[in-house]
Amino acid sequence: MKIQRIEAIPYAIPYAHPLKFASGEVLVAEHILVRIHTDDGLVGEADAPPRPYTYGETQDSIKSIVEKVFAPAMIGLDAMDRGKVHAILNRTINNQVAKGAVDIALWDLMGKSLGAPVHKLLGGYADHMRVSHMLGFRPAQELLDEALRFGEEYGITTFKLKVGRRPLALDIEACHVLRAGLGEDVELYLDANRGWSANEALEVLRRTEGLGLTMLEEPCDAKEAMGRRRLVEKSPIPIVGDESVPTAGDVSRELLSGGSNAICIKTARSGFTEAQQILGLCTGLGVDVTMGNQIDTQVGSMATVTFGAAHEATTRKAGELSNFLDMSDDLMAEPIAILNGTISVRDVPGVGAAIDEDKLAHYRSN
Incomplete structure (x- = not known):
């Protein structure tokens, strides 16, 4: 189960009721959907929510670090070799949300490949x-x-x-x-x-x-x-x-x-x-x-x-x-x-967060 391709898809969904708090407010969910594709046709997915006022990450920075830094080093690795992947991720400091999404997508892949719920x-x-x-x-x-x-x-x-x-x-x-x-x-x-x-x-x-x-x-x-x-x-x-x-x-x-x-x-x-x-x-x-x-x-x-x-x-x-x-x-x-x-929890292989492709096409930013 080799990693073949990694996507970082930006999308934006407005909040009907924005949340306000001491360090900022959120009006629109401008997130990144991380997708890791393998050579046997499986796809692991996870959401990355940028919070620039808390961690300094933005939608653009997450997309860039995943596709330009993490992906080139990860492609060709076995998706089960999470230790090797984390060694790659840890070479880059900070960027915790980007790293978190990559990790969850790998667990999603592992569950799907084993036919087991990740929980x-x-x-x-x-x-x-x-x-x-x-x-x-x-x-x-x-x-x-x-x-x-x-x-x-x-x-x-x-x-x-x-x-x-x-x-x-x-x-x-x-x-x-x-x-x-x-x-x-x-x-x-x-x-x-x-x-x-x-x-x-x-x-x-x-x-x-x-x-x-x-x-x-x-x-x-x-x-x-x-x-x-x-x-x-x-x-x-x-x-x-x-x-x-x-x-x-x-x-x-x-x-x-x-x-x-x-x-x-x-x-x-x-x-x-x-x-x-x-x-x-x-x-x-x-x-x-x-x-x-x-x-x-x-x-x-x-x-x-x-x-x-x-x-x-x-x-x-x-x-x-x-x-x-x-x-x-x-x-x-x-x-x-x-x-x-x-x-x-969802009693299905993986994390259980299947994506509606029509909605993704509608809300994706590019």
Whole structure:
């Protein structure tokens, strides 16, 4: 099963309900579909979501690095030889989303060649994941209305509130309104996307004490090491590393330095192979993990479900899997369904994210 050709196909799908947060906003899903073709006719696929304000990658940079740097060195290799492929990928620094998509496409190929679902190859612990939904910057009552609607329509009982605004009162009010309107049985946690200082984060925690918030993700820039460590030491809830920990090495640094005491895993930036390495670090150290969302399409969300459902530790918390609902359309041939607050894995060879070719032709950029 030799790698014969690699494509990086740009496409754009507008969001019906754009998501706004401290480090930016997303109006259009300008992504890359990575396709790896083999000499026996199989095709492995994965979605690459550029997030320039977080990782510095763009649609153009992902297309260029995949087709001009990775592909020439990978063509002719056996698609099963992922170690050789990763040696090639690792020669280039950064570009985590591009590397992640290549890795997931290889796992998709492996599953298809073996006639096995990738979630089984990864571990097969469960056949579904609970869903957490992200709530963006909006007035408090609108956030509550959205959460109530998602609870009613999809059975979702976990919500991640995007915070990091100034004045702090906007986010503090949203926390109080959501807790009062949703009741005690709904899980709420926060993600500031580095929007505050450590002292501001401590003030928010003080003024939301008693609301039962379960986690605070990236409250301030992890590069502000002393403030971040002080926050971890004083916080009554876990401080989750996300954009500060895209690689296994970054995870080691943050955990050992005391900059985080929980970790968000995103397959869009780590693929499945490095995600396993990160998960191994965390489980070995007894550190909680969450499965995050890179404002993924259904293709990306299916990859997250595939990995998250495969391992016991990643099923303990609801995964951020539902923001594709804010898109005006998607590329999946068989759309994802959220039933009773969960998404099931696909019991088919590969990752289970088959593409609708007509939709791809319609939305592709060139």
